Amino acid sequence: MAGQMQYGGQSSGQPIFILREGTQRTRGRDAQSNNIMAGKAVANAVRTTLGPKGMDKMLVDSMGDVVITNDGATILREMDIEHPAAKMIVEVAKTQDDEVGDGTTTAAVLAGELLKKAEEMIEQEIHPTIIASGYRMAAEKASEILNSIASDITISDRDQLLKIAETAMTGKGAEASKMELAEIVVDAATNVVEEGDGKYVDMDNIKVEKKVGGRIDDSELIQGMLIDKERVHSNMPKKVEGAKIALINEAIELKEAETETEISITSPDQLQSFLDQEEKMIRDMVQKVIDSGANVVFCQKGIDDMAQHFLAKAGIYAVRRVKKSDMEKLALATGGRLITNLEEISENDLGKAEFVEEKKVGGDEMTFITGCDNPKAVSILLRGGTEHVVDNVERALHDALRVVGVAIEDEKLVAGGGSPEVELAFKLHDYSTSLSGREQLSVKAFAEAIEVVPRTLAENAGLDPIDTLMDLRAHHEKGEVNAGLDVYSGNVINMWDKSVFEPLRVKTQAINAAAEAAVMILRIDDVIASSGGGSEASGGMGGMPQM
Template sequence: MAQINQPMYILRDDTERFQGRQALRMNIFASQLLASIVRTTLGPKGMDKMLVDKMGDVVVTNDGATILQEMDIAHPAAKMLVEIARKQENVVGDGTTTVVIIAGELLKKAQELMEDGTPVPTILMGYRLAVAKAMEILFDISFDARDKDTLFGIAKTAMTGKGSDYAKDELAELLVQAVKKVEEGEEVDKTLIKIHRINGGSVEDSKIVDGIFIDQGRANETMPKEIHDAKIALMKYPLELKDLENAKVDFTDPLQMQIFLDNEQEMLKEIADKIIDSGCNVLFCQKGIDDVVQHYLSKEGIMAFKRVKNTDVKRIMKATGAELITNIEDLTPDVLGKADYIHQERVFDQILTFIEGCDEPKASSILIRGSTRHISSEIERAMEDALGVVAATIEEGKVVSGGGSPEIEIARQLRLYANSIGGREQLAIIAFADALEIVPRTLSENAGLNTIDLLVELRAAHEDNPYMGLDVFEGKVVDMKEAGVIEPQKVKKQAIQSAQEACEMILRIDDLVAAAGALQKPDPDENLDNSGMPPAPGMGGMGGMPPMM
């Protein structure tokens, strides 16, 4: 058979493909671009981002998780960093900006090593050795703490630099009180704490509720607005008949129609009677409540709520001791919960129902106030972050000092450790150490301080004290442990490990195949500036990225 010399194509003609070093450079550049976008938000002096969607809705925030979630990111490598940020948020609730900028810096250092001839497998091995050693160092510089003062300091640190900065002491105190109410041993179920924002008023008007509240009013306006000595029934059972809207019912004369309606009325009355006979005077139902049932309940002075959210039901159970009933036949006095006082109240423009006077409630609620929607939203995000780190501290029991001190100490010890490692892996470990210093460097840059002098001072201070960090307000190097600037160990641990994992995943990619138009072709004249950040032009969004390299 004659040999066929024509080329064979297995991809569509309009498919784009980038191979080897070109694909790697594109992915690294995309990751650095994403890191540069969120980098300016890090720390107490970080700036905010304004994000506008296609509908014109505006979000103003410096929360890394929110920024990455709201951005329309298209590049696959950048999406990987978004995933590690989402993982960071889900696991510990804070540190999303940190994990992204560390990953971006690790990739930058890896590219420098590759340009000098270091193979990718060698870089990856060095990074693995570095992250394992970093975890040992992190454990050594951590200290035990679960007391109230430590939790207060951690909550305050998490909210510093957010929209709540000027009221962080009051908000941190509210949060610690709420966590202490739901704490069981060394576990905190964050779903038992409701953080609800209301536009109007000032941040100082925020408060923790003596009990809990739900953000809805009673099912019927004729029902009482307040109940003393409440006996509470919780039901996951529809208090209505099956919807007959699409059913076909044939009647031969009007009398049959009346009998049918009478039977339906009687069935609904039986449902209402069973609720009344249980002795409850407040009913929370996860399903619907028919108007007829509402009428009979209202006549008996029972306050009822329909379509209550599952999370609210869970908090009511924990606060009042009520049992959730799935069959109305099981509704007896034994399954009812108790509260001293339940009342409906209008707070600014929202209707809330407060459940107060519960015996040792294992649920809590915080009411957040802010003069505008944007302010209250940012405060809510800050509180959610603080809740995550406080819960992580209680569960892990380990904390570290803040202000960039863990990164500086880990970097210092990694350089010493690198001397004991032979081969080019040593270079990768040193590069890993240099990459970690992006955190204190960014804190300094965002505060407008002399970065070079402060980094030199920080390194020198760590020869004697591993807790020395950067006070961006004073522009000095101080003992962060004594200053009360502390963070959960879990935040740093998760950030360093996740950044290394994402970096390794991106560095192992040597072939990028994309549908036509999914990626823009790289520009060989495109470079990063001296700061390691992409140039300003073209930073309009990751959906239509500027040319890469």
Template structure:
């Protein structure tokens, strides 16, 4: 810039790329829209799948929004912000990622039209924030209550989350597993709290998804330490150890001088005696199974086998913690203190061969607060998709129980919300009212895309939905299979309230953040020629790599 009418002063490196004002806003909005377009075709039960191939040639086939976005290599900073919406949605509620991303992209598309009409970004951002806050109130008001004992409704919630995925033929089995697993680990304390880390999911190829099962205890991907140990132990009394069954090394370096074979034998006998004493302490406590986070010496394994004690060593700390919750045992850190009161209990501990690999089943536990699910399937891709679907189903069931509230799915809650927000805009003064109305239009895009993906006419469908909802039919939505507008509660299409509230909150916050950016300063990449890194400001049209205009 001029300095007293003389030379300009440069404060940025000359190879720095910069976009300002409308150019920056346009680039960011185009990048966000491109992310939304990438996943919009996967929305709903009739959504399409994506085949994702990484640099190593590994293939993932899915229509799960967060999985698709995780696998995509995105460079544009605004696009990354939209992907964070999906990550937040997944972390908070475990489902609804595609809805949240589409909503954020649609909000920015609506904002772009308002910007073209000369409305300032801060006015749009303020209107969006007001609409989002009001939306949460509207969603709370339209929610229905649900309890942990309502198995039919909670199973329907699980089924809804898996509808349209590749494991849809097995949805009844997976929904039942999801409900039973979540209910088992739920803990009541001023409501219910559910930690899904207490549900361990193991996968094995072979059989079909219908062969999947819930283990009322723990499934450990390990086999017994010694072939002489029993393969099957009924009425198991389990010692959970966080202490090694081996001779401790001295804290300082030392040498032992052995001058004769007798002295060497005495030293070996001493070590054997120490290990035998450790095993005796475990046996005296009443244990017939030892599961240890630390190592078990080979000689100690031999003594354990002689006493018909089943043992697994070097287990992960997370498995030991889950086993304590499953069996009711206490993790022991000193063998001198072990007693019968520390032992966990299980009806059966058995090593079995599943798909050619040994696994240990600790099952028939009494009221376990940690359980395992074994997922089976004919191929690797089927097993992976079944695992993703089950985790989504468990997430929505747990959120339904914790919140105690659900809403109708199939676009019913979105069309009802859009209509209420549109009515609310009449009470907002000034240009903010236009932003609130645009917010309503963005929400309405969800049922519109659902209709498109189901092969229905989106305009006719939206008109029919509005007519039903104006007549107090707030639970009417889109049945993608029949291609008709029906009552979602009658059809069992139900979703947890937190999925909707989180999607609205995350999408609006991301859209507001992008809108408030009017200057993008990008340093030149370390490698390669001119311009910013791929997808950065000043790069390809729409801010996307490879010169793709607003696409992926």
């Protein structure tokens, strides 16, 4: 069998098979070129989505569900990629998304371009280990250069934070309303900043609730919480002012006996007293809530029908089956404590808010908790004409929130529009000439690979990539560090003056993740793919060319 690992026995001449029958093996140059080809194919899949003029992809899964997006991480996640080397490029985008939220397409495209350059060097008989070593050196140097050209920002620079949010949303589904959404994003991020050793923005404390209907401009930030639930009983008040909120983890209903029990009732009187006893137990539970002074109840579990009646009678607004994550955010927003035992409920456990009210949004009733004292958790209500529009806006908003959060945490910015990449290429070229040995070629290739970003921005905007790149290089050689491409006019301008910024971490993370993935793929010279059941050799490795 081709590619089978075998060992010729000395005495009998009978080959000894070490791998299971049906296992596929690709070695040496073949394995490298297969893996590089797969990596480049994935990078090309997202390349046209880069930048403000990037196009969108429509992805349809096996169930017929449609996703329309130009977010690199979302595209690669939904594409259901089989090839093991291609999956590594998907991981690059996923890591970028987890770490900084934006720059996922840049990271994937850069990884593909590094592999392409490596392939050219392998053909010139440069060993992959030398290429890998040069790539690592270049990535380290790139981080140094980026740090030297970065500028400082603080949480009080609201205008710059707004521009960062706008830059992150440019070219995505929310572009038409990016100014309104940027205001929401910056307000949300600055509200949930936690001070410790440094500043930290926890995205889990920002709840995004989507509702179809209305326009994107109708989206709003709620200084408090938004729960997609209605009150449990129509006799309860629709609006409570000066809300004292009980956050209850246990069910307000009678507990089922844990063991099988049988109650023998022999007369109608006994039945009546049994029912009376049940009613008294529920009344006692509700009374505990009333005695604590609560006028609003959020319950993570169920509320019995009879308990609903008693709560309504006492004029208490109650919501049941609230998600655990929402309960935790409510505790943060209102300053209340989660109560697991009704016996111990007291006034000190209650959260406070100015208003708790039920409003109709997009045909559904929702509960708004507003006017919290010090909301460490906030909600964003997203609106849009159709399901796909709202989903697309949510993805753009997620990127913007993460990017603003990263800028607040790191307090470092670089210009956008391809300017840091051109500067890096220029400086890395200089750095490569200072090296002796073959790593020099690898660093030079890295510098050329980084230029894929401004080149792709130009291509996607319908401009000539070679002319644009020459123009950009000319400006950077004159010392214009922030010269980048304005894709709308086709001119090279100062991106800082145009207020196109990105957090430093977006760039450093993209370059480091892409370099690491490229190095990992390059160092593989043998792919041994086990098949599921011996005879099914062809199904061994999705997308792997047959030997």
